[in-house]
Amino acid sequence: MSSNKPPSRDPDGAMMYVACSRCRKIIDVKPGNLGSISHTYCDECFKIVMREAEEFRKSRKKDS
Numbered sequence: 001m002s003s004n005k006p007p008s009r010d011p012d013g014a015m016m017y018v019a020c021s022r023c024r025k026i027i028d029v030k031p032g033n034l035g036s037i038s039h040t041y042c043d044e045c046f047k048i049v050m051r052e053a054e055e056f057r058k059s060r061k062k063d064s
Helices: 043-063
Strands: 015-020 026-031 037-040
Touching: none
Parallel strands: 015 037
Antiparallel strands: 015 026
16 A cells, blocks of 8 residues: 555454554554554565664675
8 A cells, every 4th residue: 555544443343553663654454453553664664674773784894
């Protein structure tokens, strides 16, 4: 899903939203506790975070 607007809830059960912890985009909806939310990274933010981590790792190597 590419919208920041939460999808409608499943009328037959409680739903949990999965959102990107960086940009807050709703990534998925799955069965879970009513109104709960879990966090991960969307594909775009994951690439950014991995690039930043690699740059940080390289800068730490230079300092040693």
